[in-house]
């Protein structure tokens with residue numbers, strides 16, 4: 059068997075973030091459990107494809123990257139089914155997310171990834187994405203009018219934010235930070251854990267709207283040739299480690315948000331950022347504004363799949 | 376081992392005169408292939424992936440746009456009008472024309488993004504006039520060669536754009552703001568020896584009593600050029616434009632000035648302007664793309680970590696390492712332009728900068744100053760070559776003059792290293 | 808010229824005076840980039856429209872610009888290089904070095920043509936879509952092997968002429 063000295067694990071963000079931590083935990087577990095046979099080096103910032111996170115998936119399939127913990131958003135240009143998690147307001151609760159992932163939809167999505175040439179092993183979570191900006195409190199779609207919002211991933215995001223009256227612009231995470239700092243874009247959407255670790259209040263982000271409009275899971279994957287080069291025992295170890303690391307990672311991603319009083323939100327408010335929640339009517343206004351986008355993408359992703367997801371979510375209420 | 380192959384092939388090809396980008400790309404391709412013998416296609420799909428990904432960045436679009444701005448203003452004849460204005464203000468007394476040349480180079484630096492074009496523009500207007508006034512051509516060539524090196528420091532700067540694209544966390548506006556004060560200091564530092572040397576060697580006496588051009592008329596003509604840097608930097612500062620947009624606004628402004636006001640650019644000149652700026656942009660962009668492949672192989676070969684550890688653990692300390700860097704970059708700066716140098720060295724130097732927790736904007740500006748110094752350090756100095764060719768003097772004859780200019784710029788560099796606040800004050804004030 | 812290590816002065820080469828197809832395409836792409844970006848500024852100021860999707864097109868055009876202009880630069884021998892040592896060699900060695908440079912250029916862009924063709928095949932086979940507009944990715948990427956081949960052929964022609972003239 060030909061083992062490489064080192065395997066390249068791609069991540070969008072580093073170990074200061076739950077996402078990067080989830081990669082580190084996996085790498086450490088694999089090294090320990092294989093007695094150092096499989097050594098993994100982390101490459102945060104998607105540096106193996108010069109920071110272009112939408113190329114990450116192809117690069118894994120092509121052996122440019124050996125392993126990755128990646129977001130469904132960044133891989134949706136290659137695996138269109140993954141857009142399902144980006145459907146605005148498909149679910150606004152963790153129970154809903156869990157229901158989708160742990161149902162047969164999760165298996166269907168893993169099959170879709172497998173079919174596109176990459177081997178999926180386990181789920182993680184980036185988290186519910188909240189909207190932040192430098193200009194004003196956003197409580198109605200009208201407040202977004204003309205605002206330049208940074209998004210990444212697929213045209214679904216462009217559609218969603220265009221429908222809300224904003225001016226979405228697509229850029230990688232590496233470009234996003236200077237763009238926010240210089241005011242070239244006004245706002246962005248990301249989980250609060252990313253907001254905190256990237257210290258976005260120093261990037262002029264003064265207002266956050268807690269709208270839970272989507273939650274992007276992370277997926278632990280391996281290049282298929284690399285997988286084939288390992289012994290069956292080592293494969294089992296890597297896979298189990300991915301599952302264990304994913305569980306720990308999801309706990310990390312939700313830490314501070316599921317406890318009473320939401321300590322993470324409190325921490326953000328203490329740093330001088332205005333955090334606002336939506337009333338039911340306000341939430342309904344947002345949902346109404348994006349309904350055409352939802353309907354359009356339901357057709358594109360596959361009505362069957364989306365309906366199954368809707369049912370899974372409904373079962374949690 | 377593969378690391379040696381990578382650098383061996385790269386350096387050998389480069390020294391033999393193979394285009395820089397091709398040398399980087401080929402060396403990287405061989406190294407990637409050797410390191411991935413068991414992988415599909417020897418892991419070589421990393422080559423097109425990284426080539427495409429390094430070019431496919433929206434902020435990079437500022438580069439061709441600023442190249443276009445530079446070409447337009449170069450053809451617009453703004454340099455001659457700026458010289459007129461400066462002479463109208465300062466006169467032609469002994470030692471004044473070199474100061475004028477430096478000032479005009481700085482102003483042009485506020486429009487154009489790269490040095491040699493400035494050297495050509497200022498040299499074309501000034502050297503003959505300076506010779507008539509009694510300055511030795513070797514002296515004029517030295518002053519203009521040095522002054523045009525400031526161009527990569529004074530925003531807009533293509534080298535700073537490329538640095539920013541390579542370094543997440545150092546935005547283009549922050550780099551531009553960071554280069555501003557050091558660029559002005561650099562200019563002032565050059566004026567002092569230029570003035571003293573002219574007085575001491577009794578140069579510039581013959582035309583010192585010639586009449587000055589009329590101030591009002593000179594100002595009215597030059598103000599269109601003077602407004603360009605204000606438009607570019609002010610528009611960015613006010614948050615009106617991103618750097619790319621500021622560049623494109625300057626493109627249309629420059630065309631307006633050249634075609635309507637100065638009437639120096641005719642409709643059929645447009646094609647040659649577009650053609651030349653597209654070729655010049657492409658030359659730089661191809662290196663950017665192929666350097667991305669080089670960066671991939673560099674980071675996956677596992678050589679950066681040990682090299683960083685060796686340098687950091689060498690006991691040289693921060694200042695020792697900066698001195699070493701200075702020697703290295705001035706040396707490389709003699710033969711290579713700033714963009715190529717950044718593409719080669721920034722991936723290697725970033726871990727060191729991170730280790731010492733150097734501010735990345737400050738570090739980028741310091742590197743740029745080092746490269747700028749290299750560009751007028753004999754025996755091989757890219758900017759000096761241009762001005763010497765216009766002055767028709769051999770480069771060796773400039774050594775006696777350039778020495779003093781180099782001394783002045785080293786003092787500036789020293790100040791910037793000892794007081795990083797000089798670099799960081801403006802970006803801080805502007806909130807970048 | 809020693810200063811050719813610098814992207815700056817345009818040197819007058821014997822074959823440079825004539826405009827080639829690359830010159831026209833390069834100029835057109837440059838004009839398009841300026842107009843699209845300027846259009847973006849105008850639209851942003853005078854309306855609330857989203858013009859963001861044009862960024863994907865601009866990025867694509869910039870890559871075309873790099874390849875097309877790069878090809879033109881091989882005609883005029885204006886790529887960034889260190890000619891310091893070549894400059895100081897005897898004519899015979901200089902000739903050999905100049906052939907080496909052309910050959911290496913052919914190797915690089917030949918390799919890029921083949922490898923990027925493999926990439927396009929992947930984009931096509933796996934129905935990858937572009938991240939901003941959602942167009943088939945191969946519509947964009949297919950130009951990489953095509954233009955790499957153009958550069959390859961351009962250098963080959965240069966090398967052939969070179970051989971004849973020496």
Ligand code: NA
Nearest residue numbers: 484526529531
């Ligand atoms: Na400049």
Ligand code: NA
Nearest residue numbers: 539542543545
């Ligand atoms: Na940057």
